[in-house]
Every structure is written in C-alpha cells, then in structure tokens.
Amino acid sequence: MAAASSALIAADVGNTRVKLGYFDGTLDASGLPVCGSRFAISVNACADLGPVKRWLDETGAGSEPRVVVSDVNPAVTRDLTRAWKEQLGTKPEQIRRPDPQILENRTDHPARTGPDRLFNAVAANVLRPKAKPAIIIDAGTATTIDLVAADGAFEGGAILPGFALSAQALQSYTALLPLVASDDVTDSRPNPLGRNTRDAIRSGLYWGGVGAVIELVRRISIELDDQPAIYLTGGAAPRLVPYVAQARHLPTFALQGMVLTSRRSAGTREESNCGD
Numbered sequence: 645m646a647a648a649s650s651a652l653i654a655a656d657v658g659n660t661r662v663k664l665g666y667f668d669g670t671l672d673a674s675g676l677p678v679c680g681s682r683f684a685i686s687v688n689a690c691a692d693l694g695p696v697k698r699w700l701d702e703t704g705a706g707s708e709p710r711v712v713v714s715d716v717n718p719a720v721t722r723d724l725t726r727a728w729k730e731q732l733g734t735k736p737e738q739i740r741r742p743d744p745q746i747l748e749n750r751t752d753h754p755a756r757t758g759p760d761r762l763f764n765a766v767a768a769n770v771l772r773p774k775a776k777p778a779i780i781i782d783a784g785t786a787t788t789i790d791l792v793a794a795d796g797a798f799e800g801g802a803i804l805p806g807f808a809l810s811a812q813a814l815q816s817y818t819a820l821l822p823l824v825a826s827d828d829v830t831d832s833r834p835n836p837l838g839r840n841t842r843d844a845i846r847s848g849l850y851w852g853g854v855g856a857v858i859e860l861v862r863r864i865s866i867e868l869d870d871q872p873a874i875y876l877t878g879g880a881a882p883r884l885v886p887y888v889a890q891a892r893h894l895p896t897f898a899l900q901g902m903v904l905t906s907r908r909s910a911g912t913r914e915e916s917n918c919g920d
C-alpha cells in the first residue's frame with residue numbers, strides 16, 4: 645500500500661559530490677519515490693552547509709526534516725553528519741546496505757559492495773519489468789556497470805575509472821600529459837583522431853569511456869536469457885545516453901533506492917516489533 649509517508653531528505657555521499665534529494669513521501673506510477681527537488685555540493689564543501697540550508701528552505705521540507713545519509717565515503721559522511729547536526733539541527737541517520745530481505749546480494753563479499761550500487765539495484769527492482777534482468781550504469785567518480793538478475797538479486801558487475809578520474813590519472817602518472825578538464829571530456833563529441841595532445845586525450849577519454857560501457861553491457865548481457873532493461877545514472881550519464889541503446893536516464897536513481905531501502909527497513913523493524 646503506497647501510503648504517503650512523511651518527508652525525507654536523502655544524502656548520497658559520493659567521492660566527488662554529495663547528492664541531496666527531497667522526497668515528500670509520494671510514489672510515481674512505477675512505484676519509485678518522487679524526488680521533488682535535488683541539490684549537490686562538493687565533498688569538500690561540507691563545513692559550511694549554508695547553501696544546503698537555503699535549498700532546504702526552498703523545498704518546503706520544514707525546518708527539521710528526517711535525513712538519511714549513505715556511506716561510500718566514510719570520512720565525508722562523518723563530517724557531513726557532524727556539520728548537519730551543528731548547523732541544521734537534525735542528526736542524519738546513517739543508512740546501511742539493504743538487508744537480504746530487501747535485496748539478495750550474490751557477490752563474494754556482500755558487506756563490501758558499495759551501498760550506492762545496492763541502492764541503484766533496489767530502485768531497479770521497482771522499475772524493471774517483472775522477470776526481466778536489469779543492467780545499471782552509474783557514471784560517477786568511478787563508473788559501475790552492474791547486473792540485477794531476473795529474480796531480483798544483485799549479481800555484481802564492473803568498476804572502472806570515470807571520465808574525470810581518468811583525466812586526472814593521465815596527468816598525475818605521466819611526465820608530459822596535461823590535465824584535460826572533465827567538462828572538456830564530457831561536454832562535446834570529440835574527433836576520434838586528435839591532432840594534438842589535448843585533443844588526443846579528449847578523444848581517448850570520451851570514446852574510450854563510451855566504448856568501455858557499451859562493451860561491458862554487451863558482455864554482461866551475453867549469458868542472460870532475456871534482453872535486460874538498462875538504466876543510466878550518475879553525473880556523466882547525459883553523455884552516455886546517446887550511445888547506450890535503450891537506456892533510460894534516471895538522475896536520482898541511487899537516492900530513490902536509498903528512500904525505498906530506508907522505508908522498507910523501517911517497515912521490517914515495525915513488523916518484527918509487532919511479532920505477527
């Protein structure tokens with residue numbers, strides 16, 4: 645029963661940015677929590693939450709809404725939690741990896757899977773057609789390409805450096821290569837044939853990143869009985885959309901998965917407290 649629950653702020657702490665979403669408790673037609681407003685800050689900007697306060701005021705979330713925070717970057721999560729309590733008056737609740745009742749995780753070490761990958765999978769389980777597998781591409785600091793099986797289990801996938809991280813690595817670990825800004829890598833369609841160093845890097849990062857994603861989707865799909873649903877999220881997702889056939893772009897997928905996980909975890913606790 646999709647009863648309207650109270651407002652919730654979800655904070656997905658990544659390795660580059662903290663993504664924030666305001667959820668008023670409603671669900672869309674497919675059953676995903678509706679993100680009424682979103683905002684992002686750099687992971688280096690957690691000391692002063694003034695911009696977050698102004699965003700919260702605009703959302704109409706009330707003065708002290710419940711906040712859940714995820715954990716792929718523990719040091720930043722700690723700083724954000726402390727600053728939020730001091731500056732905004734509420735203590736964010738850390739949201740753990742989904743329990744096995746919410747998401748079966750078939751990887752070798754379920755406790756080590758990045759929670760963001762698992763929250764994406766929880767959201768995919770709501771969105772995908774019944775009995776169809778799903779592949780989720782999350783193009784953030786790292787790019788992940790993960791499989792949710794037809795029965796709903798998280799099966800693992802692939803992790804590779806994202807566009808900006810690859811650009812930084814080329815500069816940091818070579819003597820002669822310059823830093824190509826990540827917007828240069830992601831905002832245009834470079835000529836594959838670069839005739840100078842910068843253009844060659846732009847080409848390699850852009851088409852290499854696109855090609856890696858296409859090849860991984862293809863290889864992960866080979867063993868599947870059915871064509872997978874394909875979902876794309878993360879900061880660089882808009883650049884990949886044109887090249888990944890049939891992909892659906894979902895900018896707030898991990899946040900939506902966090903909200904689903906938080907509400908289901910609360911439901912599970914209430915049920916077990918009732919004892920019936």
Ligand SMILES: Nc1ncnc2c1ncn2[C@@H]1O[C@H](COP(=O)(O)OP(=O)(O)OP(=O)(O)O)[C@@H](O)[C@H]1O
Nearest residue numbers: 658659660661784785786807808826830878879880
């Ligand atoms: N507005 C944008 N336009 C184009 N590319 C972008 C934009 N914002 C971010 N990116 C690209 O997306 C990647 C980072 O994505 P994002 O900001 O989602 O990181 P993140 O959420 O902190 O990552 P993670 O969750 O993996 O730690 C970088 O490669 C960057 O170049």
Ligand SMILES: CC(C)(CO)[C@@H](O)C(=O)NCCC(=O)O
Nearest residue numbers: 716756757758759760761786803
């Ligand atoms: C792969 C990233 C960096 C993607 O954000 C994150 O999910 C993470 O830190 N994962 C931990 C290792 C794992 O998922 O197997």
Ligand SMILES: [K+]
Nearest residue numbers: 658760782784
């Ligand atoms: K991510």
